[in-house]
Amino acid sequence: MSSSPSPTARGSRLALLVVGLCWLAVLFDGLDMFIYGSVLPHLLETKTFGLTPDRAGDLGSYATFGMLVGALTAGTVADRIGRKKLMIGCVTLFSLASGICAISDSVAVFGLGRTLAGVGLGGLLPTAISMVSDYAPRGRGAIVIGLLMTAHHAGGILSAYVAKWLVEPVGWRAAFWVCVAPLLFAPVLLKLLPESLSFLVAKGRDEEAAGLAARYDVELPATSGRKTAADRWDALLGLFRGGEWVQTLLYWLASFGGLLLVYGVATWLPTLMRTEGYELTNALTFVVVFNLGGIVGMLVAGRAADRFGAPRISAVWFALTAAGVYLLSVHMSMGVTTLVVFLTGVFLNSAQTMIYATVSIRSTPDNRATAVGWTSGMGRFGAVFGPWLGGQLLAAGNGEWGFTAFALAGVSSMVFIGIAALRTPRTATPTDTEQNLVAAH
The missing domain is CATH 1.20.1250.20 (MFS general substrate transporter like domains)
Structure with a gap:
């Protein structure tokens, strides 16, 4: 039965x-x-x-x-x-x-x-x-x-x-x-x-x-x-009180560079690989490999952050991303290039996600949503700037500098989130960060 x-x-x-x-x-x-x-x-x-x-x-x-x-x-x-x-x-x-x-x-x-x-x-x-x-x-x-x-x-x-x-x-x-x-x-x-x-x-x-x-x-x-408009305004002002403005600006700058890198590479990867001498079919294959890396990165970054801390992981991930993006400006064998593209995808996308995790964990419960939202919003300006920057470099005949420019954005985010990691957080109270971790990616 x-x-x-x-x-x-x-x-x-x-x-x-x-x-x-x-x-x-x-x-x-x-x-x-x-x-x-x-x-x-x-x-x-x-x-x-x-x-x-x-x-x-x-x-x-x-x-x-x-x-x-x-x-x-x-x-x-x-x-x-x-x-x-x-x-x-x-x-x-x-x-x-x-x-x-x-x-x-x-x-x-x-x-x-x-x-x-x-x-x-x-x-x-x-x-x-x-x-x-x-x-x-x-x-x-x-x-x-x-x-x-x-x-x-x-x-x-x-x-x-x-x-x-x-x-x-x-x-x-x-x-x-x-x-x-x-x-x-x-x-x-x-x-x-x-x-x-x-x-x-x-x-x-x-x-x-x-x-x-x-x-x-x-x-x-x-x-x-x-929340009323006054409540939301007070939560925003709270990001700048008592010296917190330094930490807030570090998060915003790190997010700007991170999303510049994410959307710059997402827009220009196939074209920049073509300028490096790869066939169009291979350039599109790199898009597949890059996004496969992104899937793996999203699944492993959280575990690494739980063990070593989100700001540390974000800084290390951005350093590895910058190295990978810069290596793409060097014409290597197909196999080596594919591996570099995959690893760059692993670290790039989840490095930005770890910025949101850092902000969420280090914020107080009453202004957590505001802190994550504004960090995302400031980063979005980098997302607008990244595709434009790649186009300007190619138009000026400096396509070979495209990967270098994006790598420098990764270095800047590494520096800003790294400095933030060294600073004493305002709060260390545990929280369920899952809704804030990726909501603004």
Whole structure:
């Protein structure tokens, strides 16, 4: 006689469904983010729209500027309409924006598409992290968030294969049409994805929240009072009181250099590898290897930080990243270069994540969210600057200096987070950092 699944087992399966839906949404986010860098060598070689390296750098910055806008507004919009609706809106926005890129007949229209895509991309990731934090199986929150972050790099891998399979035989527009396909995923989210428990609790919809928590066998978020504008302003000022301004600026500068490095390399890796003499197919293979390294790095960095401390790991990781990025300016054998690209991917992405972990751990509970959010926001300016910088170097005929410039950004972040690591933190109280660890990446 067969027995029906226990409520706990059934709830865990439902929770994993939510995590799986969010993973797919972030996969599409990564695909759309990385597709521009994957097709960029082709766009430059064919002089599409009369594209020049400096103009290509501007276009790369449009998406990251859009991400800045999306990340800064996501919280406010989610508080009004709910996290589920915001996720669906973000997926719809960056999918339709890719359609604008696919049909564009000028740089201006293409740039508009990339900017709108960036807004959707910037709003999706922190919202998805909030969702999986609500519905992760009991005691599995940190692991689930780490798993979610692998989806972004899996999207980067997919973008390289889309470019390899479609750009040469069909054309670059086909790659962007593929990025429209996630639009079909929006109705799936509408039907299957529940609303965020945190949102329901904040809105006073306690019965609905309790019902969902019981159904998915997850803990109901604690009720917390909504902060007024005065509260938020006081939390921001708290980052600069009592000499804390030094620590705050160190975190901001480290984040600026880190995201400059992350998005500069993400945009220009295939093109810079082409300038180093590698064939286009090999250059796109490096995108796959780089993102595989990113997946591994996300899974191992947290364990290393728990043992040795997040600021120390971040500083060491940035040093290793800078060394790896600089070595890419040296033409080596294919095997050695592939290994260097992989290791650079391992350290680069998780080095930035460890900055957020450091800020979260060293902040007081009342201003933790503000500290992490502003560190992320300042870093986003580096994300805008990185793609532009690569384009300017290539336009000036100094493409060989591209990897060197990005390596120097890694060195600067190593110095700033290293100095922060040597300073005595204001608080050493243990905290659950899993929601703040990667929310602003």
